[in-house]
Amino acid sequence: MSKEPFMIQDIPGKGRGMIATRSISSGEMVLAEAPLFIQTGLPTNATVLASVSALNKAQQREFFSLANCHRGKLPPALGIFQTNALPCGFNDRISMAVATEGAIFLKGSMFNSSCLPNVNNYWVESEGKITFRAIRDISSGEELYISYCSCLADRETRQVELKNRFGFECNCTACSLSGEERKASDTRRSSVAKLHSEIGACGAQPSLGLRKVKLALRYLNEEGLLESHGDSYYYDGFQFYTSSSDINSAKAWAKKAWELACRNKGPDSEEARRFDVFVQNPRAHPSFGLLTRQKLSGPEL
Numbered sequence: 001m002s003k004e005p006f007m008i009q010d011i012p013g014k015g016r017g018m019i020a021t022r023s024i025s026s027g028e029m030v031l032a033e034a035p036l037f038i039q040t041g042l043p044t045n046a047t048v049l050a051s052v053s054a055l056n057k058a059q060q061r062e063f064f065s066l067a068n069c070h071r072g073k074l075p076p077a078l079g080i081f082q083t084n085a086l087p088c089g090f091n092d093r094i095s096m097a098v099a100t101e102g103a104i105f106l107k108g109s110m111f112n113s114s115c116l117p118n119v120n121n122y123w124v125e126s127e128g129k130i131t132f133r134a135i136r137d138i139s140s141g142e143e144l145y146i147s148y149c150s151c152l153a154d155r156e157t158r159q160v161e162l163k164n165r166f167g168f169e170c171n172c173t174a175c176s177l178s179g180e181e182r183k184a185s186d187t188r189r190s191s192v193a194k195l196h197s198e199i200g201a202c203g204a205q206p207s208l209g210l211r212k213v214k215l216a217l218r219y220l221n222e223e224g225l226l227e228s229h230g231d232s233y234y235y236d237g238f239q240f241y242t243s244s245s246d247i248n249s250a251k252a253w254a255k256k257a258w259e260l261a262c263r264n265k266g267p268d269s270e271e272a273r274r275f276d277v278f279v280q281n282p283r284a285h286p287s288f289g290l291l292t293r294q295k296l297s298g299p300e301l
């Protein structure tokens, strides 16, 4: 069995891409890689060139052989950086937090994009590495995809972002839907993003908050995005239960958040470790018992 379960090959219409060379289980690490170099803040051609000039000749050649979708519009070094850089740090798709550092990874730069990704990229600060984990079972021969844009936007918004920032028209499974199916997918994805802020405003209304969490989870599941985006919603659900002193349910929801974080970010990730504290002891959360003790129930929205 080869150490890395993928090979890089030409994919019609997409340049190079990553193909699974064996079946990969959900949660399995596909690749962990240290950056070639990191840029902090807003990169310019001068800052990228300064980093590149510190590399050895072979590395410089590899950098300049990466894809550049900004050819003719940006200077080459900056164009290559903008086409290939991945976030190092907290880059939350739901709250739209953007990492302040981005880096070039020679192998990691070979992942193409899908709005229904089967791999999640996650920066592990403590190791100074990016990890790529399978977020569903992948068959041998399937292409491996991360997502370059927010999956919780409608198709039109995703298409514009991908065209402007990465120069391609996305024909992934989600973007290829048409008619009623496309409309339903757009509604579900936009609703999940909207529910995120509504849930945040439900601190004093745990039953309502929980119904919104369940709706978001249902939509994520229907969109095939539960594995990649579900952990923070399960954590929201946990908080509604613990604030209402429903310890058994709180524990069960913290466990779901933990399981998903282990799968898409790894058991040693900051998120998985934080959720694990509450699996062990739901009372450890600062919101424990803040509201009237109650059993949360009621119809799903």
Ligand SMILES: C[S@@+](CC[C@H](N)C(=O)[O-])C[C@H]1O[C@@H](n2cnc3c(N)ncnc32)[C@H](O)[C@@H]1O
Binding pocket: 013, 014, 015, 016, 017, 066, 067, 068, 069, 083, 084, 109, 110, 111, 112, 113, 114, 166, 167, 168, 169, 170, 171, 172
């Ligand atoms: C980070 S590179 C990925 C590797 C690249 N395919 C290569 O050949 O080196 C990003 C570029 O890959 C291409 N790409 C990524 N995902 C794509 C997709 N779903 N469809 C078409 N092209 C895609 C675009 O040209 C994009 O600017």
